[in-house]
Amino acid sequence: MKQLLIISLHLLLLTAATAQTASREKKYFKLLQQTFNEQQAYKTVWFVEQRWRLAGNSGFNESIYEVEKILQQAGYTKETSGEATATLTYRIEKRPMKHVTWEPVDASLFIVGEKEPILQFRTNRNMIAMYSASTPTAGETAELVYIGKGSPQELDGKDLRGKIVMADGDIGGVYSNALKNGAIGALAYSMPSYNQPAKYTNSIQFEGIGYTDSLHQKWGLLLSYAAKEKLKAALAKGPTSVKVVVNTKIYASEELTIVANVRGRTRPDERFVFSAHVQEPGANDNASGVGTLAEMARTTAVLVQKGKVTPRRTITFIWGDEIVSTRRYIQDDSIRARGIKWGLSLDMVGEDIQKTGGTFLIEKMPDPSAIWTRGNEKHTEWGGGQLTESAMFPHYFNDLLLNRCLNEAANTGWVVRTNPFEGGSDHTPFLNARIPGLLMWHFTDAFYHTDADRLDMVSPAEMKHVGKSALATAFLLTTANDKTAAALISEITRNGLQRLQTEYELSKKAIQTGNEKEKEQHILEVWSDWYVKALATAIDITAEDTGTSVKQAIEKGQQQIKQQTAFYIERL
Structure with a gap:
């Protein structure tokens, strides 16, 4: 209990010290709120x-x-x-x-035989893979082939000449591997779970393909969850062809x-x-x-x-x-x-x-x-x-x-x-x-x-x-002057003491559940060392020649961190 009272007193004194910064900070926040x-x-x-x-x-x-x-x-x-x-x-x-830049202009993706596009740039501005080339003005129409993840192993020996491929994978790899096998373009679906694609079914993350040169560059499109599911459903019913129209600009800049x-x-x-x-x-x-x-x-x-x-x-x-x-x-x-x-x-x-x-x-x-x-x-x-x-x-x-x-x-x-x-x-x-x-x-x-x-x-x-x-x-x-710097150092010391207290409580629980005491002591020592060194860097806070009060505030803070660490380690 005595030690806890000392800790509380340390924090109280540090809180009082940081009040010296409060008026200046309050002034800044008031000005910023207004301006x-x-x-x-x-x-x-x-x-x-x-x-x-x-x-x-x-x-x-x-x-x-x-x-x-x-x-x-x-x-x-x-x-x-x-x-x-x-x-x-x-x-x-x-x-x-050193390399060309790129910008999208327009695009659309149709299942042949259907009137409405399943994707269009106007509502899915990420559907064109970065550095995609344009198709001919009238677009390109070809049979759609599903190629799994589009890996080299999956494509080994496959003739994709004149085909448009679709894969579950990053467009860059899918595009590169498929074009080596003769494909005229690639569709790819790849959405992280944190994007919740099954909920936000029309979202598309932007991705890109590698750029070679203006003569050999082809196109790649990115699919939403909804578009991917619609294309898979069409393929399940039988052979499916798609029409792709892409308009982009690639130029030196x-x-x-x-x-x-x-x-x-x-x-x-x-x-x-x-x-x-x-x-x-x-x-x-x-x-x-x-x-x-x-x-x-x-x-x-x-x-x-x-x-x-x-x-x-x-x-x-x-x-x-x-x-x-x-x-x-x-x-x-x-x-x-x-x-x-x-x-x-x-x-x-x-x-x-x-x-x-x-x-x-x-x-x-x-x-x-x-x-x-x-x-x-x-x-x-x-x-x-x-x-x-x-x-x-x-x-x-x-x-x-x-x-x-x-x-x-x-x-x-x-x-x-x-x-x-x-x-x-x-x-x-x-x-x-x-x-x-x-x-x-x-x-x-x-x-x-x-x-x-x-x-x-x-x-x-x-x-x-x-x-x-x-x-x-x-x-x-x-x-910052010396007064501000010393107050900020006291504030950082308070943060350090609070962190040590938090880590001490976590280490106590860890030991109770079977963790090694030496390992938990080491965690506290590393945190202590981090804050001691962090306080040392505070010598540069003041925008004037550093005075004695700043150096004393650093030394005092470091001493408090070390003392508190020793107390906690002894009681683990």
């Missing part, structure tokens, strides 16, 4: 989601230029040569693409990336970098990220111009090709990269969770929950491999962003959760460069990557929650 216009963000989503976006194609480029227009209207001026020293600037980077900067007043080379990818055709994925980030950039400009926020460090906003643009931003300038202190990706941030089933998540940097995923921790259906201890990335950024989101949730009822590291979006280039990087997203979404991911699945209110929390985090970290 962030969720309807403007929604309007941008509306513009972007109408366009089928792939790097280099017209839909992608039009979206980039729409963001440029928003930046210009907000007061950002275009750079003319190199990164400018004005407060609000932007540039559009243009690079010739250039890749565009737009970068905007709010230049820091005293440490401009140190920066907080936001990124949102433009490619992919969905409304949530990722028109919602584009729209939210555009409104965040506009909001920041308004507050800076009014003198309400004065970042000491630079805040950078990037819109481009997923992973590619962010990775290049980091790798192309080693001096610039050394100044990137935090990276935050916005991907699928606008979901109306009542419609999609997705939950707002912060994907954490690798911490021990990615090794021992237990208690309330769980991976999404996207999935993540179990990491090793050597892959850990101890840093305060995990908890600092989460705390801002939880503060927004406490006042609004917003649902906020986390998931262990999984990868696959714009946060990974930061982590690969050993820069703290996090992802704000939603999952599991029943309409993820499908043509049902349209504007009516997007919530303006959800985008505002994300935008406010993300900007409050950036404002705190780009303006």
Whole structure:
């Protein structure tokens, strides 16, 4: 009981310390509530989601230029040569693409003898596999042959010349294997269980086929559950022919990336970098990220111009090709990269969770929950491999962003959760460069990557929650003085003590059910080590020369973590 009272006292003192940050944070949230216009963000989503976006194609480029227009209207001026020293600037980077781009125009799929198509592009905008070529204007009609999963073994020795094939598998492999055997085109069905295809029978996930050259490229179509079942039913009755009409564009292009900067007043080379990818055709994925980030950039400009926020460090906003643009931003300038202190990706941030089933998540940097995923921790259906201890990335950024989101949730009822590291979006280039990087997203979404991911699945209110929390985090970290830094360190210490208490309770139960005591002690030791090292990284929070109070706060927090760990290990 005595020790529990000490724990409670520690948490109480830490809570009081973090109150020093509350007034500044409260001010930021109030300003953001007044200034962030969720309807403007929604309007941008509306513009972007109408366009089928792939790097280099017209839909992608039009979206980039729409963001440029928003930046210009907000007061950002275009750079003319190199990164400018004005407060609000932007540039559009243009690079010739090493490969061609692609965009869909129209398509339809008929069973010969039936008047109405079983699929048409107007209602299934993902039905054409990326990099499909066009058919002749009148289309192609041929016998349909079912080939199972379309594997090389299943096709061995089969003559498919002049046939259209249908398979249960990824279109890329089906297309490649079938064309080697003479097929003129391929139909494929492949839908993950989390898309609930038997319920949402008309959904299609976008996929692509390999590109060879303009002379040899053929077409591939993706099937919905309903279309697949209808074709199988027709084949069960006897020989079936289908007619396919496809119209696409494949052409050389250039890749565009737009970068905007709010230049820091005293440490401009140190920066907080936001990124949102433009490619992919969905409304949530990722028109919602584009729209939210555009409104965040506009909001920041308004507050800076009014003198309400004065970042000491630079805040950078990037819109481009997923992973590619962010990775290049980091790798192309080693001096610039050394100044990137935090990276935050916005991907699928606008979901109306009542419609999609997705939950707002912060994907954490690798911490021990990615090794021992237990208690309330769980991976999404996207999935993540179990990491090793050597892959850990101890840093305060995990908890600092989460705390801002939880503060927004406490006042609004917003649902906020986390998931262990999984990868696959714009946060990974930061982590690969050993820069703290996090992802704000939603999952599991029943309409993820499908043509049902349209504007009516997007919530303006959800985008505002994300935008406010993300900007409050950036404002705190780009303006922090020693007092703010010390208070944030106390807050992270509180998080660490709470995590240790949670893991201690889980370990006690695990031992009671037969787990080895040494293994459970080790889990606590790894968590302790993670937080001790995470607190050490907090030396860089302040945007001024680090003072004694910050160093003392780190040392005090580390001592409390170690003491608490020793207490728990002794009692396991």
